[in-house]
Amino acid sequence: MKKVGIIMHGVTGRMGMNQHLIRSVLAIRAQGGLALSDGTVLMPDPIIVGRNEAKIAALAAKHDVERYTTDLDAALADPYNEIFFDAASTQLRPGLLRKAIDAGKHVYCEKPVSEGLEEAVEIARYAKEKGVKNGIVHDxxxxxxxxxxxxxxxxxxxxxxxxxxxxxxxxxxxxxxxxxxxxxxxxxxxxxxxxxxxxxxxxxxxxxxxxxxxxxxxxxxxxxxxxxxxxxxxxxxxxxxxxxxxxxxxxxxxxxxxxxxxxxxxxxxxxxxxxxxxxxxxxxxxxxxxxxxxxxxxxxxxxxxxxxxxxxxxxxxxxxxxxxxxxNGFKVQWEQFLRHVFDGGEWSYDLAEGAKGVxxxxxxxxxxxxxxxxxxxxxxx
Known part of the structure; x- marks a missing residue:
């Protein structure tokens, strides 16, 4: 069993909460994890990150999530957390992705990756240069x-x-x-x-x-x-x-x-x-x-x-x-991305593909x- 810390930012909204937290990451946890090719079972361990402590605490308690914080920088500084996921504001997304990439995290996010093409291309190139695994939702x-x-x-x-x-x-x-x-x-x-x-x-x-x-x-x-x-x-x-x-x-x-x-x-x-x-x-x-x-x-x-x-x-x-x-399509893609990060699985839907959408x-x-x-x-x- 290998536990993997996943920073989940912006999952108090309807889509982030229902599709990504509950029906994907927690569903993978509930099924006993994700089996990798070498027999390792990957077990997601999410940490919910948001600005409203009462809101994220209530969400964590309701769905039996042990970890939550309002301190994104602390979550990014913790080497236990290997993946950063964002489903919050498009306007803030490129900056958040860059910060996560600088912290050495693999990044996965909702679309669009940014509001403008130039910025979308820049963040896709940055992820590639830094060598982190990256992906965008294509549900x-x-x-x-x-x-x-x-x-x-x-x-x-x-x-x-x-x-x-x-x-x-x-x-x-x-x-x-x-x-x-x-x-x-x-x-x-x-x-x-x-x-x-x-x-x-x-x-x-x-x-x-x-x-x-x-x-x-x-x-x-x-x-x-x-x-x-x-x-x-x-x-x-x-x-x-x-x-x-x-x-x-x-x-x-x-x-x-x-x-x-x-x-x-x-x-x-x-x-x-x-x-x-x-x-x-x-x-x-x-x-x-x-x-x-x-x-x-x-x-x-x-x-x-x-x-x-x-x-x-x-x-x-x-x-x-x-x-x-x-x-569930969101869960299928979470499994694909986790296999890509930890098992070398195929993955075509990186931030460069996200730039095509923008x-x-x-x-x-x-x-x-x-x-x-x-x-x-x-x-x-």
Whole structure:
């Protein structure tokens, strides 16, 4: 048994607490650790770090975490803690990563890695120069729906892939008559908010890895809701984009279009869906399920505005089976990263990949501002 100290910064928020602390690190602990190739069992020993001592103490007590502190410098100075993880503010992330790297820690963080491409490239280069293992969360790749979608692609099911259509988002209440289900900073650009900066980082690694590499982008943004009400009941002006409508050209002349919006009401299979159309078949994936339709199962509709349609367009789709145990995507990636650090396991999703996501977000904003296509050159990291 080898215990490994993991500094967990920013895990009092919803995503950090639920997905990273509870359902990943503590879940690995609860299953008895992570077996390495030499027979060693790696046992995570988290230390929760935050500014509000009462809040982190309550979180630690609730989930049987023995260690917590408000002193990040002390946690970084302790050689027992070998990994630093950050899920807090994007604005502070590059500085925190640099401090952790200087302390000799391996670093893992939520996306985006920074607010700007130059800074993202700098921190990726710094981690490489210092020789620390590093990674960025790419959670959607291990969603069961996207695992199945990639399986279809790898099997040649689609034939020649023609296009991708993505729909993401839901209605986030304004906070007046119904409390908002997302924090107010998401809608203030001065606090790091914005749909493009948040979601185009995701769409970069999803498209790159599940379909084909992204080559260029054309994007339109909007701030559909001009003002909202914050957690304290105070009305504030929305300065960040709350929707993004982006078209991507992928390698192989594949066209992808993804709508991302906090101002849309859901009438589809899931909160996010991706439809891939190819010459031999199509598939639609959500968070967990994936449905496919081969060309031999494709119905033959005829346009007739004079009579109601009689075809059930859902009945000719078949569900793609799991065919494997598909664990929580965040936990899967924590296990991958831990194996990378302590067992030499393969790992492709380093801070350089995180910089690609920031590159696409920056290009998306540039496209929206200049109303034109923006190419994505290769990054030198």
């Amino acid at each position: 959607k790749l291990d969603l069961p729906g996207l695992v199945k979608l990639k399986r279809l692609r790898d099997s040649g099911f689609f034939g020649e892939i023609l296009s991708v259509k993505g729909e993401f988002g839901y209605w986030v209440f304004e906070g007046d008559w119904m409390p908002a289900q997302r924090p107010s900073w998401n809608y203030r650009v001065e606090d790091g908010g914005g749909m493009v900066s948040d979601m185009l980082c995701h769409w970069r690694y999803v498209l790159d890895n599940v379909i084909a590499p992204v080559k260029s982008v054309s994007c339109t943004t909007a701030t559909h809701i001009p003002q909202r009400v914050d957690e304290n009941g105070k009305t504030y002006k929305c300065t960040a984009d709350d929707a993004a409508y982006a078209t991507f050209m992928l390698e192989g002349d594949i066209v992808a279009h993804i709508n991302s919006s906090w101002c849309t009401r859901v009438r589809r299979d899931d909160l996010v869906t991706f439809q891939v159309d190819g010459t031999l078949g199509s598939a639609v994936a959500g968070l967990h399920s994936c449905y496919s339709q081969h060309r031999v199962n494709t119905p033959k509709p005829v346009w007739n505005p004079d009579e109601p349609n009689t075809l059930d367009f859902y009945e000719n789709w078949e569900e793609v089976p799991d065919n494997a145990v598909l664990d 590159q696409l977000a920056e290009a998306g904003y540039q496209s929206a501002k200049e109303r034109r296509w923006i190419d994505l050159p290769a990054l030198d990291i």
